[in-house]
Amino acid sequence: MNWVEFSGHAYLVAFALYCFAFMFYVIAIAGQRWSNRDSKNHTQRWGRIAFFTSSVGLAGHLTFFFTRWYGSGQIPTSNMYEFMSFLAMAIMIAFTIIYLIYRKPILGMFATPLAVIIVAYASVFPKDVQPLIPSLNSYWLKIHVTTAALGEAFFAVGFAAGLMYLLRVVDYTRKDAKARKEQRWVEFTLYVIVVVIGFISIVFSFRGAGYEAHFTQENVTVDEQGQTITRVEQVQYDLPPIFKPYNSQVVSVDSFLGMNKPWFETPSWMNGINAGRKLNTVIWSIIAGSLLYGLLRLAFRKPLGAVIHPFMDGVKPSDLDEISYRAIAIGFPVFTLGALIFAMIWANEAWGRFWGWDPKEVWALITWLYYSVYLHFRLSRGWQGLRSAWLAVIGFVIVWFTLIGVNLIIAGLHSYAGV
Template sequence: MSLDSLSSSALLIAFFVYLVAFIIFVLAILGKKWSRDLSAETAARHVKKWGWAGYVIAAIGFVCQVVYFISRWIEAGHIPTSNLFEFLTFFGMMVILAFLVVYLIYRTPVFGIFAMPVGFIIIAYASVFPSEIQPLVPSLKSYWLNIHVTTAALGEAFFAVGFAAGLMYLIRMVNFQGTSKTDRRERRGVEFSLFTIVALVSFIVLIFAFNSAGYSAKFQIETTVKGEVTVEESNYVLPPIVSPSTSTLVQMDTFLGMKEPLFEAPAWMKGASAGRKLNTVIWSAIVGFLAYGLLRLIARKPLGAALSPLVQGVDPEDLDEISYRGIAIGYPIFTLGGLIFAMIWAQEAWGRFWGWDPKEVWALITWLFYAVLLHFRLSRGWVGKRSAWLAVIGFLVVMFTLIGVNLIIAGLHSYAGV
């Protein structure tokens, strides 16, 4: 078996093993609720037994992903974190690692229902991007690639754990039956967080569907710089609701009777990929709202209210502690990887420590946000809901830094884009 097939197979196996582990964690909690005739002691043994089964299977999946990581590293000749596919698969692996570490400390099976999906959804999202091994651009040919990216991803993985526990806390403590202004605002916040997750999963499914169908559309874009004309090509894998600015349609598969884009991207959105990025954002919103609406119809209640019974037996103080500990572990690691090591590498690669590149700015915003979170918690006593809200919002900032900046804003880190 070649290294390429070994790495691909190991990653695929890891993904499905993570799914099995997630299902077992679900059964550990739902089995207790379905068997209402069990004594409290018997139910506790059931949860503990199936919780450990889920943990062991998740650890096996992690080992499979380590096999993928090492085999791809050997094949590529460099650490496989140089593009979005590689980075997101590594980031997902670090999320699973952070979950395995935290679970050993708190041993809360219901935590697996919320933390495991964060890891395998990120891995699934990675498959949206090109997976071919690519040669490193000159600025990435440095040992700092190994140090900066791995430590930054590990720190962000513990932020993901803090996010999962924080979201669980909110679902546990928000009053979904209340009628006060505060109750309504909190419900909207929880629903927005769940909508974001649903939209991401739906977008992944959408990409897989159109890739399987072989959909494609191509545009040519002519740009003139100092009298020199250059022609770039922009390839779409989703039906082009919006075309690149000042482009020519070369080829487009029909979709629901649509034979040409509905409108053109604004003129200020420059670059061959600008229109495609805007098209991606529009499709994400469309499928997100459709999927969320369908789930609301099935549940006949807000998704937060539907999930609330799963966490009613969990001590909210434990969830608050898990969220805080995850962030407290991740913050110094991210400080090293996301800021200090990044600035040293930037000095070597570009001759300056700081250049206000969009990814640098958003990394700083992320660092400052979590600094504020820890400051308010330790000095102002912001625990419970306040801390949980900050943990959830903070991870949304992390995901925008990792993905949104690449898809929406051009910069020196755009080599990691699609």
Template sequence: MSSTFLLIAFIVYALALLGFVIAVTGKKSVQEADPEGFAKRWGFIGFILTVIGFLCHVTFFFTRWAEGGHIPTSNMYEFMTFLGMMIVLAFIVVYLIYRTPALGVFAMPVSIIIIAYASVFPREVQPLIPALQSYWLKIHVTTAALGEAFFAVGFAAGLMYLLQNVNFGGTSKADRREQRGVEFTIFTLLMIISFVVAIFGFNAAGYKATFVSDVKMTDINNVEQVVKQNVEYVLPPIVKPYQSEQLEMKPFLGMTEPLFEAPSWMEGANAGRKFNTVIWSVLLGTLLYALIRLVVRKPLGRALQPTMRGIDSEDVDEIGYRAIAIGYPIFTLGALIFAMIWAHEAWGRFWGWDPKEVWALIVWLFYAVYLHLRLSRGWQGKKSAWLSVIGFLVVMFTLIGVNLVIAGLHSYSGT
């Protein structure tokens, strides 16, 4: 039942996005007698749909909690769906303050993409491992996710500001650098979208490849032993695990075996599969970006720029700053202070330089620098927007790259 509510929420979010798009693009029509009233009316419709979708999302959250007997934030599927819900909550809060429909055009897709990304992971309710059997799971994860959600809204506002103010017709070094930065940001979003579509596509086609590898494991007596472990691929294996044996592989475009083997420094049986995922994401993201460029026949940033006309740049700049200013203390509590307290209870130390801990600290320091430069050095406008965009890309690497590529104590969240 919980999955049904999530599906309904996803569909309603998509309809809400459509409402915000109509509010922004429809008011520019010369045939519209009351463009401002038109924008407000469709913006209100988009907002109401957002609230309805959020209520369905909350229902999903609590029904899954009842089904599993614990807060549903213990693996990638649960955490990413929860993060998507928190992004919508953060957007609702900011929208009630500023009433800017254009923000929904950029904030809602972030939530939609994250929910879609979550859906590629196993959805079964899993029992908690010992390290997660603590009330700190509720406190740490929820506050950290809410802080990151406000960073996502800041990212949306920052991207809006850049689309408004980057000179896409300029030929100077500075202009070209900014143009490439905006295109890279859009490419990153398209890469995640193409990965999600590919996973669903190959799953629907029933594609499967299986390899077996020798993996070193330590038992409860601290004795190291070598065991055989099967690794299953959903995406066709361009790269196979290091020193593995192929058990099964359905042909794909004439390819009956992987093109090459993962390097020896990629430890773990799943390292090759994760590397394969990264390769496919880049390839498919590049293909999708190229196809869209072929259709619009111009850089995507330049193609999106007309949608920003008529929106006050100072308001967008203020929205981005306020969102990050709200999210930073919440993230500080959740991702650092509460996390260290829980780490001491679970592992007997406050800090251990685990990859997830290190990247959470990097995120915290980055946004500390953002606030310092904004408040003390007057970095407003374009400089502030670039920092908000880069900061959220770092957040996404912390959530996706660290969990799925870098091994550590938090690796269980990637299962």
């Protein structure tokens, strides 16, 4: 049996079950508004169905993980596809633990779509099993990456609960300056999520259409002896080139809506692997996300936060605040072990130093310091409610940049993760 191929089927099953679980959670929460009978029984019944479905999906996800591990002979966390897949699985594990503690179905309405988005995002990257580079060929890969991702997964659940708190307490009927400011920031958070969905949608759309653009790029570097080295590399785009690579020539560009050549050249100061292609992807993601957001606003004729807000009626803000804090409190020591302590031990083994100011190391430290401040303000200064929720939301933005921005945009020793 081809275990890697089998794992791919298990992955699709897990994705489908997560989608169904999300719909069932929506029915459990939103459906009670239209239920003429006991809304509490309605929520409990559909909440149990949704939790069972998400649990079976998690079982499928675990099957994917272990069968791919068995089939490839290495733990599947060594590239972006594998790591993001593992992160989505870890989020569902963290959600399951938190759900069993608090029994709040509404948490599933926000946690499961987060897992769905990350699973879909992971599928954008190459799915082939790639051999481990020397620095990754260590048992510390299993320890460091899994614990760091599990800590980040609890941060993600804290983010989901924090965002729910904001959607619950921000009053969209008020028109004063303070209320409008809160509404704009909540709406911007939702807009960023829509942009991520837009990125996934547009990549799959152009990939399904078989779109390609090819360039030859001339890269000039200077070695340690001061000699100039010129290399000509081939660059392929899967999206129409708004920005072509710096110092490159067009080989071929598929026409799209009359767009058969690049509009701009990537600035020379943008460093990193495939900087032009990544800038082009970011621009297309913003365009697609903005169009999708605009269509949603046109359909609902009100801010997305105002659309979601009524479904949060009946949910105690104090419960959401407690869930967000507990999730982060659980994730913090796990993240500390995985992203700092185990990471430094592995760095010393792989590169001969505990700390080297690599971009990924720096941003992992920034993330740890941020959540340290969050816990300090929460426990010592009594920051609860609205301020705590905003800190939880902003914290996961930092986590997301550490995972995505550093791997894909900033060049460093961890750039292999963006392959």
